[in-house]
Amino acid sequence: MREPRTLRPKPYDTLVSRFRWDLPETLNMAEQVVDGWAAIEPDRIAIIDLTDGARKSWTYGQLWDLSRRVEAALIEKGVMRGDRVGVLLSQSPLTIAAHVAAWRLGAISVPLFKLFQREALKSRIDDSGLGVVVSDDEGRAALAGMGRAVLTRADLRAPGKPSNAGVETGPDDAAVLIYTSGTTGKPKGALHGHRVLTGHLPGVEMSHDFLGERGDVLWTPADWAWIGGLFDVAMPGLALGVPVVAARLPKFTPEECRRICREGAVRNVFFPPTVLRMLKSADTRIEGLRTVASGGEPLGAEMLAWGREALGVTINEFYGQTECNMVASSCGRLFEPRPGCIGRAVPGHRVAVIGPDGDPCDGEGDVAVKRGSAAMMLEYWRKPEETQAKFRGRWMLTGDRGVLEDGFLRFVGREDDVITSSGYRIGPSEIEDCLMTHDAVATVGVVGKPDPMRTEIVKAYVVLRAGVEPSEELADELKTWVKERLASYSYPREVAFLPELPMTVSGKVIRKDLKARAVEEGEE
Ligand SMILES: Nc1ncnc2c1ncn2[C@@H]1O[C@H](COP(=O)(O)OP(=O)(O)OP(=O)(O)O)[C@@H](O)[C@H]1O
Numbered sequence: 251m252r253e254p255r256t257l258r259p260k261p262y263d264t265l266v267s268r269f270r271w272d273l274p275e276t277l278n279m280a281e282q283v284v285d286g287w288a289a290i291e292p293d294r295i296a297i298i299d300l301t302d303g304a305r306k307s308w309t310y311g312q313l314w315d316l317s318r319r320v321e322a323a324l325i326e327k328g329v330m331r332g333d334r335v336g337v338l339l340s341q342s343p344l345t346i347a348a349h350v351a352a353w354r355l356g357a358i359s360v361p362l363f364k365l366f367q368r369e370a371l372k373s374r375i376d377d378s379g380l381g382v383v384v385s386d387d388e389g390r391a392a393l394a395g396m397g398r399a400v401l402t403r404a405d406l407r408a409p410g411k412p413s414n415a416g417v418e419t420g421p422d423d424a425a426v427l428i429y430t431s432g433t434t435g436k437p438k439g440a441l442h443g444h445r446v447l448t449g450h451l452p453g454v455e456m457s458h459d460f461l462g463e464r465g466d467v468l469w470t471p472a473d474w475a476w477i478g479g480l481f482d483v484a485m486p487g488l489a490l491g492v493p494v495v496a497a498r499l500p501k502f503t504p505e506e507c508r509r510i511c512r513e514g515a516v517r518n519v520f521f522p523p524t525v526l527r528m529l530k531s532a533d534t535r536i537e538g539l540r541t542v543a544s545g546g547e548p549l550g551a552e553m554l555a556w557g558r559e560a561l562g563v564t565i566n567e568f569y570g571q572t573e574c575n576m577v578a579s580s581c582g583r584l585f586e587p588r589p590g591c592i593g594r595a596v597p598g599h600r601v602a603v604i605g606p607d608g609d610p611c612d613g614e615g616d617v618a619v620k621r622g623s624a625a626m627m628l629e630y631w632r633k634p635e636e637t638q639a640k641f642r643g644r645w646m647l648t649g650d651r652g653v654l655e656d657g658f659l660r661f662v663g664r665e666d667d668v669i670t671s672s673g674y675r676i677g678p679s680e681i682e683d684c685l686m687t688h689d690a691v692a693t694v695g696v697v698g699k700p701d702p703m704r705t706e707i708v709k710a711y712v713v714l715r716a717g718v719e720p721s722e723e724l725a726d727e728l729k730t731w732v733k734e735r736l737a738s739y740s741y742p743r744e745v746a747f748l749p750e751l752p753m754t755v756s757g758k759v760i761r762k763d764l765k766a767r768a769v770e771e772g773e774e
Pocket residue numbers: 430431432433434435436437438544545546547548549567568569570571572573592648649650661663664758
């Protein structure tokens with residue numbers, strides 16, 4: 251039996267100093283995810299499919315067969331190397347098969363969220379210029395009138411003879427075009443090469459305390475159209491030979507989340523902070539988890555403490571972005587996390603905080619990742635100027651501000667989100683983290699509101715826990731809460747209560763909407 255390819259848990263410093271990217275000249279993710287396993291262990295379990303209410307196991311052999319059918323249908327539609335193929339599906343075996351089929355043909359897969367409304371879908375379809383979309387009946391309806399060929403399961407054909415002969419790809423050949431979340435502005439397409447999966451593996455290993463232990467089963471409620479769902483969970487799980495659960499929650503509820511974990515015998519989860527906050531709010535405990543990874547937004551000391559108490563594990567936080575993912579992470583098995591900090595650089599990644607001159611600096615600066623990581627995008631799709639602006643010398647700029655403390659990355663905030671108030675620069679995440687420690691708060695978003703005197707003031711939009719009533723007194727209490735714990739200049743001078751916060755489909759608070767709201771309020 252082929253053993254899962256895990257990073258051996260050596261001491262952190264050894265892992266970093268000995269690390270070399272192992273990128274062969276010829277590399278295709280189809281081979282890593284499905285074909286390699288199907289050839290040597292076709293009966294090994296790849297996916298535990300809970301999407302139809304029943305529990306159905308899919309082996310690598312079956313997944314290979316499905317992907318060959320998709321491939322045959324794509325060929326029939328004339329898909330060739332370099333063409334873009336949309337994948338408008340949530341978690342399912344077909345999602346994997348569609349990506350793998352496109353990769354085998356040397357085509358570029360484009361993950362698309364089922365939750366996208368018409369405009370969001372159309373803008374990405376137009377931008378990527380894709381001709382064929384693999385989807386389902388719902389997707390076909392959503393795509394009506396957009397002039398694209400749609401393939402569903404009903405269109406799949408028995409595969410002909412191996413069709414990918416002659417399509418050879420290397421690590422830097424384009425494989426997947428994945429759009430950023432659009433938290434700060436218009437989503438941009440990050441184009442990745444076949445190396446991107448290899449680039450994720452050390453980060454996935456670290457944030458899951460080394461996958462591949464007997465009984466490990468991976469799941470995330472995050473959609474597989476988001477880089478977090480697709481490349482932090484689904485693809486690496488399959489590449490490592492760890493079964494992955496596919497489930498569909500029409501609406502996320504803590505109870506449903508618990509049910510999926512139980513039915514799938516899930517041991518390893520990626521719960522973005524939003525999910526953890528919802529579980530905490532409902533006081534939902536999930537048993538049997540070996541590892542919990544979180545990322546995409548700041549986790550915060552409060553949630554780290556809750557994870558230990560309610561889930562019985564140290565939540566491993568990771569940090570990255572669509573353009574270069576999983577570059578810093580904590581790992582309970584390698585070192586004690588530092589509350590309030592994300593973690594340390596993942597082996598294979600040099601993470602630094604740099605100044606305007608492009609050199610590493612002390613104190614707060616721009617969080618940057620050195621070129622050379624396999625997880626780094628090739629470019630923004632057809633946006634040469636944006637691509638150029640993303641790099642400063644040898645560094646890729648994340649657009650985030652941070653501080654490195656003994657090698658631990660402390661996240662201050664996105665460059666655009668840092669609040670300037672009375673001459674102080676204030677990172678919203680520390681304030682959000684502090685407010686989260688108050689019992690009345692379910693979730694919170696902090697932004698700068700324009701102010702004629704102070705440039706900006708800190709404004710907190712708070713969603714209260716079920717049963718807690720908003721009041722002036724509570725607003726004052728929350729202001730004092732922060733003032734007494736952080737600093738007299740950084741407390742929220744205004745607190746507003748909202749029934750919910752604006753969220754991206756990947757579950758991130760859309761700060762630009764909160765910011766627009768604050769600007770509007772400032773003008774009133
Ligand atoms: N652990 C973390 N702590 C704090 N912030 C995080 C963490 N992980 C990710 N992030 C934030 O998420 C960003 C990456 O998000 P993603 O690539 O999904 O798109 P986006 O940046 O939200 O969208 P857009 O670029 O379109 O605004 C990071 O740059 C960082 O700001």
